[in-house]
Amino acid sequence: MRMTSRRLAMSAATASLFVPVALAGGQAQAAKAAPQAGPTAARCSTGSAISKKLPGGTTWRMCWNNHSTAGLVLTGVSYQPKYEANPIPVLSSARLAQINVPYDSGSVEYNDLTAMEFGSGLLPLQPKDCPGGVIKSVRVYGQPVKGLCITTQPRGFAYHGDSGDVGEDPPKVDSAQGQDLVIYTLNAVGYYQYITQWNFSDDGTITAKAGATGNLSPGDYDAADGTGWPIGRGSAAKATSHHHNIFWRLKFHDGTGSPGVEQYDTKQTGTSRDGVPILKTTRKPITKELAGDAANSRWWRLVSKNGKNSDGHRRSWELVQQHTDKYQPHPWTKHDVYFTQYRACEKYASENSMFDRSCKDTVKHFVNGEQLTNPVVWVNVGFHHIARDEDQTPMPVHWQGFQIVPRDVTAMSPLTPGHLHKPRYNGEPEF
Numbered sequence: 090m091r092m093t094s095r096r097l098a099m100s101a102a103t104a105s106l107f108v109p110v111a112l113a114g115g116q117a118q119a120a121k122a123a124p125q126a127g128p129t130a131a132r133c134s135t136g137s138a139i140s141k142k143l144p145g146g147t148t149w150r151m152c153w154n155n156h157s158t159a160g161l162v163l164t165g166v167s168y169q170p171k172y173e174a175n176p177i178p179v180l181s182s183a184r185l186a187q188i189n190v191p192y193d194s195g196s197v198e199y200n201d202l203t204a205m206e207f208g209s210g211l212l213p214l215q216p217k218d219c220p221g222g223v224i225k226s227v228r229v230y231g232q233p234v235k236g237l238c239i240t241t242q243p244r245g246f247a248y249h250g251d252s253g254d255v256g257e258d259p260p261k262v263d264s265a266q267g268q269d270l271v272i273y274t275l276n277a278v279g280y281y282q283y284i285t286q287w288n289f290s291d292d293g294t295i296t297a298k299a300g301a302t303g304n305l306s307p308g309d310y311d312a313a314d315g316t317g318w319p320i321g322r323g324s325a326a327k328a329t330s331h332h333h334n335i336f337w338r339l340k341f342h343d344g345t346g347s348p349g350v351e352q353y354d355t356k357q358t359g360t361s362r363d364g365v366p367i368l369k370t371t372r373k374p375i376t377k378e379l380a381g382d383a384a385n386s387r388w389w390r391l392v393s394k395n396g397k398n399s400d401g402h403r404r405s406w407e408l409v410q411q412h413t414d415k416y417q418p419h420p421w422t423k424h425d426v427y428f429t430q431y432r433a434c435e436k437y438a439s440e441n442s443m444f445d446r447s448c449k450d451t452v453k454h455f456v457n458g459e460q461l462t463n464p465v466v467w468v469n470v471g472f473h474h475i476a477r478d479e480d481q482t483p484m485p486v487h488w489q490g491f492q493i494v495p496r497d498v499t500a501m502s503p504l505t506p507g508h509l510h511k512p513r514y515n516g517e518p519e520f
């Protein structure tokens with residue numbers, strides 16, 4: 090049970106005029122221009138540009154805004170690693186598309202974006218909530234809320250290696266620690282507070298994650314039906330178990346057009362004479378809309394039709410999903426990824442019709458056999474929350490998410506140190 094049921098509002102809350110940065114310009118029309126980002130950086134409305142050069146030499150650029158339903162929206166995301174003369178466009182749009190919360194007891198189901206006006210639940214951040222960063226103001230119901238953190242964080246080892254392994258003489262030990270540009274908001278939905286976070290790493294990896302914190306709902310300590318976990322002394326009070334099915338909606342754009350989608354599967358095809366299994370990897374172009382299921386050794390990538398790296402390989406971005414507890418009963422939450430043909434009215438993974446009655450209602454309905462020439466990617470990551478004593482109080486953050494990893498965007502790692510960033514170390518080593 091949740092207390093909050095906010096009034097639905099369709100209008101986007103726009104960024105306030107706060108600290109215009111280098112890329113700002115173009116005012117109101119800029120948000121429309123962002124999806125058309127070409128080889129140069131996207132133009133953002135005033136105060137909504139982010140441009141950050143990380144210590145490893147990689148620059149990430151994008152525009153941000155807060156939508157009253159979807160929350161944090163990133164547009165015109167580009168990546169410019171060291172040695173690249175121009176920004177490489179990656180995503181024209183990236184945001185949440187639903188947080189679906191069905192209870193195991195069957196008592197209730199929430200759609201925390203569409204029914205709870207997620208983006209208007211933006212909470213203010215204190216300086217200590219955004220260490221080393223900048224907190225930007227966001228207008229919610231006409232009032233400024235200092236609710237967007239833009240900062241950098243260390244991410245541990247970027248690499249460690251011995252250059253003798255690739256033929257350098259004398260050999261060197263190379264090591265580096267990595268850094269992320271980190272962008273997040275905190276949104277209240279009833280007793281829960283969700284962190285919507287994006288990490289942009291110096292090696293080109295993008296990590297989308299949602300964290301749930303706040304408090305267990307006081308009204309949910311009633312699980313006489315056996316679908317909860319005892320919280321508190323003895324077993325008098327049981328918190329009802331539930332799923333958080335979180336959808337992200339991604340639109341890739343490489344600056345020249347929409348990329349294609351490919352699915353890769355690796356399977357055993359035989360056994361060698363030495364008794365070692367032989368594995369083959371197959372590529373399947375996804376040319377029609379698809380509700381895709383994760384499987385062992387299966388992955389998908391968005392691959393540019395035109396853009397190639399300096400090795401002549403087509404640039405692509407791989408989806409990396411890890412653990413998920415997707416909710417099986419609904420056709421719109423039972424699949425891991427949905428690739429749908431772009432339609433402007435298809436905005437949310439469920440309860441979509443509430444915004445346009447002529448539009449289909451769920452992402453499962455969006456998959457209806459169309460040719461996939463302009464793909465929208467819907468990533469579903471579920472978390473089955475069986476509460477535990479340690480969830481009180483406040484509840485420690487539990488995270489769910491996925492990554493977007495560059496595959497052949499550059500000919501070598503963008504973090505390769507200068508003494509190894511040479512043709513002789515790209516490909517088969519020469520000794």
Ligand SMILES: [Cu+2]
Nearest residue numbers: 301331333474
């Ligand atoms: Cu939960």
